[in-house]
Structures are given as C-alpha cells and as structure tokens.
Amino acid sequence: MKSHLQWLLATLVVAWVGPAAAALNVFATVPEWGALTEELGGDKVKVYTATNPLQDPHHVEAKPSLIGRARGADLVVATGAELEIGWLPLVTQQAGNPKVQAGKPGYFEAASFVPILDKPSRLDRSEGDVHAAGDPHIQTDPRNIGRVAGPLSARLAELDPENAAYYQARYKAFAERWDAAIARWEKEGAPLRGVAIVVQHKGFTYLIAWLGMKEVAALEPKPGVEPTTAHLSEVLATMQRQPVKMVLRAAYQSDLAKPDQAYWAGQSNILLQAASAWLARAEGNSAGGIRMMRSAADLEDASDKHVAMENRLFPMRELFGYMLLELQQPKTALHEFESSLKVNPNRLRGLYGAAKASEMLGDRETARQWYAQLITLTRASDPGRAELLEANVFLSKQ
16 A cells, blocks of 8 residues: 555656656757857757758758758757748748747847848849848857857747746856957957958958958859859959968868768768867867767767778767766766777777776776777787876786
8 A cells, every 4th residue: 555655646746747848959050050059058959950061051952851850840040141041941831830930939040130241232133142131151250159149048048938047057158158269269360460361252251350351352253153264364363463361262162062072071070070079178168078079979970981991080989988088977988988899899099998987987897808908909019008008007906
C-alpha cells in the first residue's frame, strides 16, 4: 500500500511539473544570425542555419529540406533588406507555418534595426542587381551585430517569456564581450584607415565605412554583372594611377564555392567552426566554445572522408576531447576520445587523450591500458616526445 501511494504521489508530481519546456526552433538564413542566436539563446534554442559561409545568400534554392525546417520553426531570423528575397518568401510560403510569416512575431529581420547604407536614388535594372532597400550586407560592420543583438534577445524573450531573464542575462554578457572585441579590432584596424582597396562586388560598404578604407574600383562593372575585358582594363589603369593594398571578395565568390569543390568547401566550414570554437574558449566563452566544437565534430561525422586522404588530418571529435580536458570535464572528454578512436584508431593524440581523461577520473587501470597501448604503438618512435615520457612515468609507477 505504501509503495503504491509513493508511486501515485510521484506520478502526481510529474504531472504537475509537466514536461521540460522544449527549445525554440530557430531557422537562420545565414551563419552570422545562426551564431548570434546561439550566443543569445544558449541551450534554450535549437538553431538551423540555411546556408554556409561559402554559399551566396542571394541565390539559394528553395529545397524541400529548407521548407521542412521552416515548417517546424518558431522563429525565422533573416537579414532582410532584400538579401534573401529570391528564396526566403517562397520557403516560408510553402512551409505553411503561420508563426514565421512576415509581420508575425516569429519573423525577424535584422536590417530593421541598423542604419542602411547605399540606398539607390533611382531603380533601374540596367544598373545591375541593385537592392531597392539599400545594401543588405550589414554583417560586415561588427557594430551592426551588436545593434541587432538587443532586439533579437527581446524577440526570443517575447516568444519564450518563461526564460526572458535568461535571454537578458546572456545578451548582457554577450554585449560586454562584443563591445570589448570591437574596441580591440578598431585599434588593430587603425592602420587601414585611408587605405585604397578594390572590391570584387559592392558588398563591403559597411566594412569600408567602419574601418575608413577607400574603395577606388570594383571588379564588377555593375552589381552582379560579370566584368568585361574592357572594364578590367579600366580597373587596372585605375590601380596603376592609385596603387591599392588589397582586393576584397566574399568567401562564396572564391574557387571553393564551385560545385566541383563542394567537399573542400564543407571541410573549410568544419575548420571554421572549430577555429571559432577555440577562439570563443580563449575569450572566456566556454559554453559557446563547447557548442561550436560539438557542432564541428557532428558535421565531420556526417561528412565522407575524401578518397585521397587515408585518415582525417585532425579529427574534430578528438580535438573536442582536448577542449573538454582543458575545461576539467574528463568524463565527457573520455567519451569523445573513445568515439574518435573507433573511427580513427591508433592515433597517438587520441590514445594519449583517452589516457589523460581516465587518469583525471581516477581510473588508473583504464589509464594504464591506454598508456600501454600508446607505448606499444610508438615503440619505434622518438621516445623523447612529451606524451611518451608521461606515459612511461605513469606505467613505471604501476
């Protein structure tokens, strides 16, 4: 009777508390807004980013996969100012999700919260791909990221009022770090003021204005129009009269954006995620570092290894394990090392990491096994390596 009563009370408590609130599903159109939403939302949001850094956000195919993601979204975060006009309206319309239609709380346009530059005085298709609302590439000025962060945090709180204080606290912490980073970048970028540059496409208006650089020519005669030989000759003549320091072009305009380079483009995106993770870690944002490093590892797991490569150069899950060791999380680190070694066996760094994690957990027997495997694997190698010296010292005490 007593046990039944306890079970009934436990059931009533669970029913009263209810299930844990589900994370907000966020559909971000470009990586910048995906990353910002993750910073502001933490574990209260689940973000899907529709494009990667090597995709032109103007020209995206409205695939069924995107429509499906929008159908299940609580919030769409877009740049606006017509950047995604060629595909996003179709995606949201086909999704049939009333929450994320333009004008609804579940639809957020970042450009609404920043001063827009280069608004055309007249609209004429003969002038190329001119945006009627002005230059939509607002992300190239980091101050605009800060201007968007506050309203985006408020929108998250509006959609998820129970966690409003959480979003506000994360916004405050992010704003402090971001302002400090901008101050540092402006100091480092001071020598660029007045420097003459050429742009491939007129998409750097905000960056140029922020750093005070001087655009003297564009490789495109008009936005979105391929250059002719005559136009390039004019650009060359301009550069001879006024020497420039650099040519700016977007990542998606590089050779990696070509279809036959899709594999390497994906690998570059994974490396970018990992680099961003360790940068976040170095700046004190450990939670963001963990989140991005886990994302990089998941992306690599989902990708195929290139036929020209015998093994991964540096497995992301192994690298994730080392971040977790630094953060004194040996249990999770050991899991990551073991997962990596299943796919990439007999890696010195993987075996050493697993041994260190086991040692930090106080499991000396498991640590001994990993160290012994490491010594056996490297019997013919340089015994002076720090990892091998540490392994031998540990084994000598057993």
